[in-house]
Amino acid sequence: xxxxxxxxxxxxxxxxxxxxxxxxxxxxxxxxxxxxxxxxxxxxxxxxxxxxxxxxxxxxxxxxxxxxxxxxxxxxxxxxxxxxxxxxxxxxxxxxxxxxxxxxxxxxxxxxxxxxxxxx
Amino acid sequence: xxxxxxxxxxxxxxxxxxxxxxxxxxxxxxxxxxxxxxxxxxxxxxxxxxxxxxxxxxxxxxxxxxxxxxxxxxxxxxxxxxxxxxxxxxxxxxxxxxxxxxxxxxx
Numbered sequence: 001x002x003x004x005x006x007x008x009x010x011x012x013x014x015x016x017x018x019x020x021x022x023x024x025x026x027x028x029x030x031x032x033x034x035x036x037x038x039x040x041x042x043x044x045x046x047x048x049x050x051x052x053x054x055x056x057x058x059x060x061x062x063x064x065x066x067x068x069x070x071x072x073x074x075x076x077x078x079x080x081x082x083x084x085x086x087x088x089x090x091x092x093x094x095x096x097x098x099x100x101x102x103x104x105x106x107x108x109x110x111x112x113x114x115x116x117x118x119x120x
Numbered sequence: 121x122x123x124x125x126x127x128x129x130x131x132x133x134x135x136x137x138x139x140x141x142x143x144x145x146x147x148x149x150x151x152x153x154x155x156x157x158x159x160x161x162x163x164x165x166x167x168x169x170x171x172x173x174x175x176x177x178x179x180x181x182x183x184x185x186x187x188x189x190x191x192x193x194x195x196x197x198x199x200x201x202x203x204x205x206x207x208x209x210x211x212x213x214x215x216x217x218x219x220x221x222x223x224x225x226x227x
Contacts, residue, residue, distance in 0.1 A: 045156075045164065045207055045218040061215055095163055104216040106154045106209065108175060110163035 002026040002109045004096045009114030016086050016118070022079040022096030022111055030054075030074035033099035035107060036081050038092035038116075048094070049081065050104045059104055064090075086118045122147050124208055124219035132227040139195040141222045143208035148188045152212035155184055155193045158221075159204045167206075168193065198224070 008020040022034070036048040049070040050059040058070055069082040079096055093115050097107035123146040133139055143153065151171040156164040166175040168184035171191060181196040195202055203226050208219040 044220050045158075045209075047216045047218070059215075100166075100169065101211075104214070105211050106166060106169045107156075107164070108166045108169075110165075112163055 002098070004098065004109055004111035006094065006096050006111040006114040009094065009116045011117045011119065012086055013120050014087060014118055017082070017084045018086065018116060020081040020083065020094055020096075020114060020116070024077045024079065024096075024098075027098070027109075029072075029077040033102055033105070034072060034079045035097045035099055035104070036070060036079075037095045037097050037107065037110075038090075039095070039113075040089075040092045043092075046092075047104065050099065051079070052102060057102075083116070086116075088118050090116060091118045092116060121215065122149060122210055122213040122217055124210060124217055126206075126208060126219040126222045128222060129220075130223045130225060132225055133198055134227045135198050135200055137198050139193075139198055139202070139224055141193040141195075141206055141224070143186075143191040143193070143219050145189045145191075145210060147213065149210040149212035151187045152210055153184075153186070153191050154209045154211070155182075156207045156209065156218075157202075157204045158207065164207065195224075 003025045005023045033052045035050045067085045071080045093113040095113045096111040098109040100106040125144045127142045155168040158164040172184045205221045
């Protein structure tokens with residue numbers, strides 16, 4: 001069974017940093033591109049970032065480019081999102097999602113999400 | 121940037137009725153469109169990909185159609201568990217984007 005479990009969310013002040021993790025199991029993690037997708041409270045879905053299976057290609061939404069860094073460790077079956085210079089508008093549930101293709105494709109499995117709240 | 125518009129914003133129907141949801145793209149996305157279902161407090165679930173292909177385990181009452189800029193998700197006969205928010209998503213043009221969603225609620 002495919003499982004994605006996010007962790008690392010919490011309350012952080014504007015300008016602060018947070019690192020999210022996603023632990024994957026039930027599939028060959030190293031064969032899939034992975035993504036972060038977020039959802040602000042009561043709002044819709046927003047793609048944040050993608051990384052290909054071997055980390056050769058990395059993509060970011062303009063809204064987070066230069067502030068967020070996606071990475072993965074295939075030996076640990078884990079995906080990460082380092083979030084720096086956080087803003088109030090980054091407040092959201094962050095989902096880890098498996099890609100069906102080679103990056104920024106469709107998302108066939110999702111974690112349960114981790115809530116990030118940016119507030120003073 | 122491709123903008124997706126979904127209509128209606130809310131659809132109020134009874135169990136057993138047919139639901140027809142629309143997604144329109146600001147420019148052609150060919151057939152590179154997916155539909156997701158999200159229930160309160162849950163992660164989204166992939167229903168349809170490439171406009172008309174059902175994802176693994178999705179019941180046959182869900183069907184998708186369309187190409188270019190106009191797409192439709194049809195639920196042939198609503199089950200109680202189908203009342204949820206539905207999002208379309210395109211992967212044809214950079215950046216990938218979701219529509220604002222259509223809420224299907226119980227009439």
